[in-house]
Amino acid sequence: MTNRLPWWMGGILLSGLLLLTFSIYGADRPIGASTYVPYFAGVIFDLDPDKYSYLKEIKNAGSWEGVMLFGSLVGGFVTSIFITKSFRLSLIPTAWKKYKNGSIISRLIWSFIAGFIMIIGARLAGGCTSGHFMSGMSQLAISSMIFGTVVMISLLITGRYFYNTKKDK
Amino acid sequence: MDIVVVTEGQDLLSRVAQMMENVIHQGHGSLALVFLIGIIFGGIIQYTRVDKFEKIAGFAMLKDTIVPKMLFLTVGLTSIGLYFMIKVGWAHYHIKPIIWQGLIIGGILFGIAMAILGKCPGTGPVSIAEGRIDVLVGAIGGLIGGLVFTLYYDDFFKPLMGDSLGKLTLLDFFKGHEDLVILIFGIVVTLIAILIPKVELFDDADLSKLPDEARPDKK
Numbered sequence: 033m034t035n036r037l038p039w040w041m042g043g044i045l046l047s048g049l050l051l052l053t054f055s056i057y058g059a060d061r062p063i064g065a066s067t068y069v070p071y072f073a074g075v076i077f078d079l080d081p082d083k084y085s086y087l088k089e090i091k092n093a094g095s096w097e098g099v100m101l102f103g104s105l106v107g108g109f110v111t112s113i114f115i116t117k118s119f120r121l122s123l124i125p126t127a128w129k130k131y132k133n134g135s136i137i138s139r140l141i142w143s144f145i146a147g148f149i150m151i152i153g154a155r156l157a158g159g160c161t162s163g164h165f166m167s168g169m170s171q172l173a174i175s176s177m178i179f180g181t182v183v184m185i186s187l188l189i190t191g192r193y194f195y196n197t198k199k200d201k
Numbered sequence: 202m203d204i205v206v207v208t209e210g211q212d213l214l215s216r217v218a219q220m221m222e223n224v225i226h227q228g229h230g231s232l233a234l235v236f237l238i239g240i241i242f243g244g245i246i247q248y249t250r251v252d253k254f255e256k257i258a259g260f261a262m263l264k265d266t267i268v269p270k271m272l273f274l275t276v277g278l279t280s281i282g283l284y285f286m287i288k289v290g291w292a293h294y295h296i297k298p299i300i301w302q303g304l305i306i307g308g309i310l311f312g313i314a315m316a317i318l319g320k321c322p323g324t325g326p327v328s329i330a331e332g333r334i335d336v337l338v339g340a341i342g343g344l345i346g347g348l349v350f351t352l353y354y355d356d357f358f359k360p361l362m363g364d365s366l367g368k369l370t371l372l373d374f375f376k377g378h379e380d381l382v383i384l385i386f387g388i389v390v391t392l393i394a395i396l397i398p399k400v401e402l403f404d405d406a407d408l409s410k411l412p413d414e415a416r417p418d419k420k
Contacts, residue, residue, distance in 0.1 A: 035415045039267045042249035043274030043394065049241050050279045054292040059230030059238065062295050065323035070347035075216045077348050086354035095223035096235060101326055103239020104246070108330035111247035117410050118250070121332040125254035125319065126404045131262065136335075142317050143335045147325075147342030148349075150314030154322060155350045156362055157307025158297050161321040165272060168297055170279035172371040172386060175299045179308045186312025191261025194316060 035116050050170060061096070062167030066154035068097035131195040243327050250407070252327040254319035259402035261316035266400045277391030284383040296368035303362030 037045075052058040071094025073079070074087045081087045087094075112119040124139045132138070154160040157179050159168060165183070168176025191197070210216075224232050246252050251268050259265030286292040315321055318339045320328060325343075328336045350358055375382045403418040413419055 035411055036250055036417050037245070037248045039249065039271040039399075040274060042245055042251065043271045044278065045241075045245045046271070046275040047278040047282065049238065049245065050275065051282050051286065051292075053230075053238055054283055054295075055286060056291055056293075059235060060293065061229045063238070063242065063323075065321075069322060069343050070351050071220070073344045073347035073351060075213065075220070076344060078211065079348075079351060084351050084354070086351045092223060092227045092229075095220040096227065096229055098220050099224050099232060099235045100239035100242065103236040103241075104243030104323075105239075105326055105330045107240035107243025108247040108252070108327035109243075110240075111244045112331035115248060116250065118247075118407050119331045120406075120410075121334060122406070123334050125258075125333075125335070126406050127255045127259060127402060128319075131258075139335050140338045143339035144342035146314040146318035147339030148314075148346040149310045150318060150322065150339075151343040151346035152350055152358075153307045153310030153312075153314060155307070155347070156303045156358060157311065158300065158303060158362075160311065160323065161272070161315075162323040164297065166275055166279075167295075169276045169390075170283055171294050171296055172280060172383070173296045174369040174371065175297045175304060177371075178299065178301075178304045179311075182305055182308030183312040183315065186309045187261045187316045188263070188312075190313045190316035191258065191263065195258070195262050197262045197264070 046166070050167065054167075059096075062163060062171075063100070064093065064097055064159060064163035064167065065101070066097075066151065066160035066163060067093040068101050069151045070155060071095060071098055131197060242323070243330065246324050246327045247331065252320065252324035252331075253404060253407065254328075254333075255402045255404045255407075256319075257315060257321065257324070258317070258319035261319075262402075264400060265402040266397050270394050270397050270399065273390050273394035273397070277387050277389075277394060280390065281383060281387035284379075284387075294370070296370055298365035298368050300362045300365050306361065 050063055053061065053063050067090050070086065071090055074081060074084070079087060081091065123136045128139050157164065159176070159179065164176040164179045169180060221232055224235055249271065250256065251271060256265050256268050260268045283292060287294060318325070318336070320336055320339065322343070325336050325340060329340060371386065372379045372382055408416050408418060
């Protein structure tokens with residue numbers, strides 16, 4: 033058995049999963065993966081769901097994605113142990129050491145900041161890579177195409193200037 | 202089968218139980234199915250290794266193109282499949298509204314964060330599941346972000362998002378030619394996925410546990 037799936041197999045499988053999720057015999061909704069974050073924030077920081085309008089708005093989507101998230105933690109864990117053999121505890125990615133710096137503290141601080149900005153951004157736009165890019169573009173939604181274009185530009189500019197990309201030459 | 206669970210408490214466990222109850226009663230698949238969708242999703246993401254920092258941050262540096270290739274292929278195939286499923290009544294569109302300010306400000310922030318963290322909200326949890334502690338710290342940042350967003354939604358974030366201009370799709374601009382437009386879109390996007398040159402940034406720490414013949418970087 034191969035230890036890594038090629039990109040085209042991943043694309044075909046993800047497409048099958050998306051179609052199953054969309055179908056009325058499946059879940060009759062798109063896949064999304066950022067609404068669960070404020071939902072969990074509400075649970076963990078013990079916010080009263082009746083008091084905050086946003087928690088009321090995301091009650092259904094947030095809990096759906098929350099359950100899906102538990103599933104993907106299990107799926108990811110099992111696959112990393114038994115198939116790709118890539119489970120290991122680590123604090124800093126190899127490419128971060130190469131193209132940014134070797135400091136664990138720097139990686140952790142930037143991770144925290146990026147995580148914070150990421151969720152604010154996703155919730156402002158109403159979706160993320162899964163909800164907008166994957167599910168939204170598959171429905172030819174104009175909103176998702178706008179989001180996808182802006183993210184692509186912002187991602188590439190950040191990649192260009194945040195990292196020292198010339199290092200391997 | 203109707204399951205009724207009494208879940209009225211405010212403690213953490215009851216709120217997780219309420220979450221499951223919400224899923225059971227909202228009619229978007231059974232609890233087991235939603236969980237299974239998650240397992241398969243996590244499995245695919247892990248098995249293709251697109252949750253790695255080297256894949257997303259690597260794409261931001263244009264040193265790896267697996268993520269866009271896989272994403273565009275998924276979109277190309279799904280767009281055609283979904284359209285015909287909707288035609289025969291097996292699915293519905295669920296379009297997100299056009300909120301210009303929200304999409305642009307949100308997109309800029311999201312892109313910056315994705316390049317730095319090297320994950321997105323879907324792939325992040327999968328890499329936490331395989332032991333990436335730096336991403337767990339990112340997730341805590343994300344939870345604080347979710348908290349701030351919830352607390353200041355009415356006063357700050359909702360006005361910042363601007364008004365919705367409706368839920369348009371590309372098909373609305375080509376009334377009467379939907380079949381043709383969807384085929385062209387699906388095929389063009391699939392071709393883009395195939396034509397993007399394949400570049401890969403490998404992580405030795407990830408591959409060193411594998412025997413040499415199983416390593417994709419030594420082929």
